[in-house]
Amino acid sequence: MREATMSDPLPRPGRRRPIDPDILVERHRLALMSMTSTEALDRFAARLGIDTRSLARRFVTALSERAGIDYEQMLRVELAREGVDSVLADRARIGPRLLMWSAATTDMFTVCGADRRPAWRDTFTPEDLGSGRVSTVAALKAIELAGHWIAEWGAQAGTLRLNLATNQGIDLAGLHRFAGGVSVVVDVAAVPLDNPAAQQCLHREPVSSRYLDLTDLLHPPGAPA
Known part of the structure; x- marks a missing residue:
């Protein structure tokens, strides 16, 4: 330590x-x-x-x-970020702060927004499944969605609190590298209990992210930072 x-x-x-x-x-x-x-x-x-x-x-x-x-x-991961993320961190500090949840089954992923409702649910592609790390891929989908909406909002960068259903087998370094590429500073935590994305994995109907509004993802005051 x-x-x-x-x-x-x-x-x-x-x-x-x-x-x-x-x-x-x-x-x-x-x-x-x-x-x-x-x-x-x-x-x-x-x-x-x-x-x-x-x-x-x-x-x-x-x-x-x-x-x-x-x-x-x-x-x-933290030591690597200290040397290269100063510009991104400064930009993210004045950008939108988002809160999202992610979970996966063997063939589907679910991403929920800050309002705990499904923001995106779909089946994995063969390429996704080929990685063998469905929970990491589900987290990448959430980061991808966050980056898209931060750009749509017109910000140079933003922050994302991402609550995973599990931390088993998660490639943290890969998540942070990907997040940096889409102008997101991500804080990753595991919240296995009362995780809305895990609960929504019980449903199979696809949910398209195209109808989302950024306000559905904004980090509410008082929620864990």
Whole structure:
């Protein structure tokens, strides 16, 4: 974990209890999955008393094994973005902020807008299925849609909070590269419970994105950033 975590105040002597990162991650799994940065994970770990290198290593392992969170991949993506995304980030900061949800079955994807209604649902193409990563492809469809509507709105760039139905097998680096190519700064989280896109995957009727309005995708005040 980042060195900053190790500088947080230690618990007062005499009041420390044994810490088991596996139990902590299991207990807070859903909250951890909703976090979109290593900084947020580090702050959370510090509050839980994970303040040594040994505990940090066990925490990172528990994140992967119990919550499907690849901390090292997240960190690599963040470090890569720091050097190349400054112009995009500045443009996105004054552009529209969108909120979307994505999910996939073995042959279909569903994308929902901020209003939790289906914005796009269709079958995968043979090329999509050939990748073997349907959840990643569903996320790419959401980013593609966000980029299209940001451009239609007339902005140079925008931001997208993307809530996935699962984080298993997700190519985070690929999502961020694709997002940069369509002028989107994307924050990716996993929200497996009460995910409208996952619920809408129970339906099979295609939903065309051509009738969307940007207001259907705008990030509502008070929703997770």
